[in-house]
Amino acid sequence: WDYTWLADVGEGKHTLTVEATDKAGNQTTQKLDFIIDTLLSEPTIVLDSTDDSGTKGDNLTNANKPTFILGNIDADARYVTVEVQYGGTKEVLTATKGATGIWSVTPTGTWADGDYTLTVR
Template sequence: MVVGYLYQGNTWADGSYTLTVKVEDKAGNTNYSAPLTVVIDTQIAIDGVELVNDSGVKGDNMTNDDRPHFRVTVPTDVNEVRLSIDGGNSWVQATPGVAGSWEYIWPTDLADGPTR
């Protein structure tokens, strides 16, 4: 007869862990499972967001181009990058480029003034 057990211990930090299970029956017989590698990955990083066609002082994030071009740098395991210029009400999908680099060129002219 097999009895199920659920163990909920402390929260594990991100990283790689090797889990081995030891079982023992009432007669004192023991056995061990094969090791199982478990990867905990709860964080995601955004390494950089760049206005590619920055036409003012480099890094001032000002452009005279009505269709700004953005580059987002993220870890290579990221499978989706989206951008919003209206506080998160709508999103556009960036295109993957070289490993870890995603790009988006705004398809329509944006009005003059700050965009957040």
């Protein structure tokens, strides 16, 4: 058996109920709860306060291996990557989710002085 939805099923929680009846009139029912989640929140990224050596919030640091805190990450996110661009090169870092549920990323190697552009993916 198959079923084609008559219309698009929207975001959120849904219950699908299947009822079967045989020739003798015996019936059985099975329910399936499911969630449709196609939207992602827009993430944020900030320099960890322990590495923010300039004026708070100015995105300047003297740490050559700074940690960045990612915010507004959906609870059901399986992985988060951060793309780093510097001097014509691109590196992709994988963020980690800490025990408190906070996502962060730290470069694997040290960074040279300069301007870096970070994009959460």
